[in-house]
Amino acid sequence: MEVIYGINSIRDLLRQNKDGWEKIIIASGRSGSSVEEIIEAARVKKIPVEFCPRKYLDKLAGTPENQGVVALCKPFAYADLDVLIKNRNQSFNFDLILVLDSIMDPQNLGSIIRTAHCLGANGVVIPEDRAAQVTAAVNKASAGSVGQIPVARVVNIAQALDDLKDKGFWVFGAETHGGQKLQEMDFNCSVVLVLGSEAKGIRPLVKKKCDFLVTIPLAGDFDSLNVSVAAGIIQYEILCQRDKAGKKE
Numbered sequence: 001m002e003v004i005y006g007i008n009s010i011r012d013l014l015r016q017n018k019d020g021w022e023k024i025i026i027a028s029g030r031s032g033s034s035v036e037e038i039i040e041a042a043r044v045k046k047i048p049v050e051f052c053p054r055k056y057l058d059k060l061a062g063t064p065e066n067q068g069v070v071a072l073c074k075p076f077a078y079a080d081l082d083v084l085i086k087n088r089n090q091s092f093n094f095d096l097i098l099v100l101d102s103i104m105d106p107q108n109l110g111s112i113i114r115t116a117h118c119l120g121a122n123g124v125v126i127p128e129d130r131a132a133q134v135t136a137a138v139n140k141a142s143a144g145s146v147g148q149i150p151v152a153r154v155v156n157i158a159q160a161l162d163d164l165k166d167k168g169f170w171v172f173g174a175e176t177h178g179g180q181k182l183q184e185m186d187f188n189c190s191v192v193l194v195l196g197s198e199a200k201g202i203r204p205l206v207k208k209k210c211d212f213l214v215t216i217p218l219a220g221d222f223d224s225l226n227v228s229v230a231a232g233i234i235q236y237e238i239l240c241q242r243d244k245a246g247k248k249e
Contacts, residue, residue, distance in 0.1 A: 002075045003136045005057075005066035007034045012144025013071075014041040020074030023048040027057050027068035038069060061136060076134040079150035081160060084123035085167060087150055092120060092242050095190040096235070097164065099125045101157055101206050102197040103227060106132045110141020111228035112195070116149055117142075119235040123150040127157050161209040164192050171210045173202050174234060176224045179213035187238040188245050195231050 001022050004010055010024065011034060024042050026035060028051050042049050058064045088095045098116050103109050109132040116124050132138060133153070139146050154160040161171055172185065173194040194210060196202035202210070216225060216233055225233070 001072040003061055004071045004073060004139050005061040005063070005069065005136050006140040007038070007067045007069050009136075009140045009142075009144045010069055010071050011038055011041070013139075013147050014038065014045070016144070016147045018073070018147050021045065021047040022072035022074070023050055024069070024071045025050045025052050025057060025060065026070075027054040028052060030068035035069065063137075076139075076146065076151075078134070078153040079123065081125065081152045081154065081163065083150050084125065084152055085164075087122045089120040089122070094188065094242065095169065096121045096238060097123060097125060097169070097192050098231065098235075099157060099161065099164075099192055099194045100127075100131065101194060101202050102127065102131050102200075103195065104130075104132055105198055106135055106137040107141045108132070108198065108226070108228045109134075110138040110143075110146075112231045113138070113149060113151065114142040114145040115228065115232040115235060117145040119232070119239050121149065121235065123152060125152045125154060125157070125160060128153050128155055158205050158209050161192065161194070161206070165209075165211075170212070172234075173207055173210035173213045174227075174230055175207075175213040175215050176201060177215060179215035182214055182216050182234060182237050185212065185214050185237075187241045191238060193231070193234060193238075195227055198227055 024047055039049055054068060057066055057070045061070050084097055098121055113124055134146055134151055169190045169192045171192045171194060194202055216230060
């Protein structure tokens with residue numbers, strides 16, 4: 001079973017009518033309006049609720065930062081790439097898919113998924129190997145957004161980019177240095193935004209698949225931005241350009 005923890009994550013998933021709940025476990029003595037809301041939602045959905053010592057929840061979640069609420073559910077269901085293509089935000093004329101090349105930090109993955117959902121992306125693509133997968137920590141970092149936007153998992157990122165190109169997408173790779181300035185890019189097309197690993201960026205083979213490389217100009221002396229921050233900045237520029245060009249009528 002998949003373990004999910006954190007009040008907001010569990011409460012948001014209950015609101016989304018997620019299926020596959022096994023049970024919800026609450027730390028003995030844990031109270032408050034948010035906990036009562038979870039208990040009531042579980043009662044309505046006929047999800048068993050148990051009360052156990054806090055140490056048991058810490059062990060189950062693998063961290064003491066579980067806020068005294070843990071849920072057991074069926075494993076996360078990854079989507080097919082075709083599902084992402086069909087999941088265009090109906091306010092816009094173009095698609096936006098994020099492809100993450102070897103993002104290792106669950107917090108970064110969760111934050112990127114959350115931002116992708118908030119800024120109107122179709123979905124997020126991750127590789128099967130050498131990358132963070134959707135886990136309880138990712139769910140918590142996404143504030144439950146993993147239940148609201150499809151995430152696809154592919155064997156080969158480079159092949160996935162070729163498949164998306166065949167379907168009319170243009171591939172933009174985020175590069176720390178040397179790319180075209182963000183504000184000079186034209187994103188009024190179906191966009192694949194590729195973001196590389198925290199340490200090494202986009203791998204050379206994947207970079208060769210990019211039609212354009214884009215760089216965020218920085219005013220400070222620091223070398224680069226956190227990858228989840230960069231993802232948010234670039235997606236916001238895409239959103240602003242599409243707003244200026246006119247939303248889908």
